[in-house]
Amino acid sequence: MRLLPNPERAWERAAHVEALGRAELERRVGPVAGDVEVLSGGHANVNVRLDAERVLRVYRRDPAAAVKEASLLARGWRSFRVPAVLSAGEDFLVLEHVPHVPLEDTATCGAAVGRALAEIHAVGFDAAGFLGPDLAVAAPFGDGVGALRAYVDAVVDRLAPELRGALGGRVGAFLDENAGVLRDLASASVLLHGDFKASNLHGLPSGELLVLDWEFAYAGPSLMDVGQLLRWSPGPEFVAAFAAAYRRSAPLPDGFERWAAAFDLVNLVGLLDGVEPGTRRASDVVGRILATLEHDPPVTATAPERTVPGGLSS
Template identity: 25%
Template sequence: MKTNWERHNPIIELPLEAVRSIVRSHDRESIVQQVNLLSGGLSHTNYRVDRVNQEPVIVRVTKNRDSLLRERNLHTRLPAPVRAPHFMHLTQWNGYGIGIVEWKNGNLLRDQFSQSSAIEMERMGQSIGEQLAAIREVPFNTYGFLDTDLAVQQEFRLTPETFKTTIDSFFSGYSSKWLPVYLIEEILSYVSTNAYLFEEDDSGARLVHGDFNGLNLLMEGTDVSAVLDWEFALSGSIYFDIGNMLRYEFLHMRSFEQGIQYGLNRNGVILTNNWKTLAKLADLVALCSLLNRPVCGENRVKDITNLIKGTIYTG
């Protein structure tokens, strides 16, 4: 799962004195005990900061302060059942945006996948489905990308026509640089054949996490303990988040999928009969967009290429 993907944003190193100053900007009584760089995130740089006689916190660092401002504002709108860490403080240091976020205990879902039984996978799927249903309780007036005040600043909705034109636009851009011609042709054929399925998508203009996968969910046993890293949130189809969650194949995936569907259903979210195909189609947009850049690391290209092949040949 994004194994050895190259970072496009370099790690931002914070001196210890800077961390102390940042933490004290939120709580003057805080005494920093230890600072550890966290692995995983490819967008922001995240540090765990342990404090004397206080709970640890996460310090998130980015050049894109607006993404943190949007994330902070979004946390105020999340329904109570969504298990998101509290966004405690927003500040800046040396031109970087800084967010201080509550530390949540748990194991990455990614690490649970490889060691869980069919029953455990189903129960995890159910908890994830329940969280996804809670996320979908946040409505918007239209579909698209959000500004810092959580208004749609650029409309974008997947319909049969926009699905085709969006994929076309990627291969008129940098995405064509990273894939062989034969594969691009087969992608476009697959898109043309299956685009009509978006006529079935009636999930509405509601909150999408935007990076809903095993790297951003913490688990305690088979229950979700936290949904992390909301910087890519948008208003759109539920199939973006489902597709992202089902992007990689693991043992007992059928049980996991059944659990997700059950968790959604019991909370009033009913998927179309073709929900898995719609999820793969929506995620194909995300995968192609990840290649649409002038510089793309070898490991990233190889993994995305294999994922795209898995979609169009077996999806």
Template identity: 25%
Template sequence: MKENWERSRPVQLLEMQELEWMLQSFMPGKKLEAFYLLGGGYSNTNYKLQVETLGDPLVLRVSSEKLCKFENSLHSRLQQNLPVPEIYFSESHGDRSFSFMEWRTGSQLKEVMYQGERNAVKQAAFSVGYWLSQIRKHTFTESGFLNENLDVCEPVKITPDTFLAFMEEFLIKGKTGLWIEKEMTAAVWDYARKNKHFLKDIDVEPALVHSDYNGLNILASKNNEPCEVTAIIDWEFAFAGPVYVDIGNMLRYENFRYYADFELAFIEGLEFGGIKLHKEWKRIAKLVDLIALCSLLNNQHGGENRIKDIKQLISQTLKYEK
């Protein structure tokens, strides 16, 4: 799952002095005892901070000013009824804007998926599906990208025509074609044209989409029964749209032992939470995820590991016929 992917932005390595300055903005007089760079993020930079007299660590998240404000608004809206860490304090400083947020315990869902026992995998999947159903309770009047006030500022609705327009933009006009062979480009375009009709009327009830809802951005309880979600993190790509975006992302990787059990329990959790899916839900989710996969290659820097992984995922999608 995104093994050794190259980052889209370089890590913002901070010196002790700068970390202490940020901490003083939040907690004047407190001493920073230790800090650790957290792995897993591909766009922003996160540190785990141990502060004197505090029993639990803090998370320091460094990002752009725009993203910092956006995540503050979103966390504030969601933390009352979703397992989303509380943001205690933030300050804007351009590309080094920062937030201090709650530390949540748990293992990455990825570890449970690939290393957990069958029962733990099923429990985690059900919990992940259920919480996605609760995310969908945050509705919008139209689909599209959100501003820092959580208003739709750029309406975008997924339809057969807009789907094909996205694919044309990435494959033919954009940079995606630089990283995949001509044969694959032609195959993806052909697949998109033949299957676009499945996307009719899938985006009629716009609600919140995490847009990076996968095993890297969800924490699950470690040694407790049952294995449940303890935190959903990294909301930077959130927008308003159809649930199939998050379904496709969550079920993107199938290369672990209990995938079939995971998929079944995940859908059961969604339905338990009140989500009613189209009978062709899996095909729809894979089509929508194809937009995301192609967009990830629509850049000039590529990245050897990223390209290899995404090409394998695209090939997997093209083989889906039922």
């Protein structure tokens, strides 16, 4: 059995991760019997397994994201599963624990992921930007590609000198050289999961797909999610089945794999923010960035036509 490639499983836990103290935990959910298990954590959030049925998700970076994620989980998705929200507070959700297994790198799983992402991307907006609790765009980007470019510059300026030197300004130069095509491909804004990668996609015994961790959802170009999905090079059967299933409901441009990798450069640079040089994470991410930059992009790409509604719809 071949699992969907995911080197991120082996990354070091960031030094800034803090344990959630027992008193802090019980202040939100009341007394908890027995030991608890920290599943993941960091500046953005921390996830704690409370028992066989519940996971506590605390939002450290942006407490308002709890309301946004709860709204997305309650949307009534048809082609995949999400955890049910059992209770909520000012900066946390208590979610149903759904037993799951890592996703396999097969055509069957690729098709399931394609159907799921097409359903997510069927939710359209009239502008790119960050979403508010009501799932409307609360902070429009204006020039979406320009906003992504500015984000790259801001992160690169914060990087350790060794990492900044390894990139050598090449990501910004690449985005500038291809800005016209990227703008064409970003002309339609859809709901993005925002963290659509192997660590958030899982299989269930029923054969259903489970999609976790919606905190980073925002409105933007569909290829941002596709780039995250394909980042670590799943097999050709997975990719072909994904594309075929996705295209039954939503458009993909010619050369989508290459251009999705171009959009994912922005996400990859973000993954270096605050990372120490010499870590496995730094090595994997810098290697992926350089491999993308060294692969010549197609000269042109044609953005598929799609009707974008004025605001949230499905």
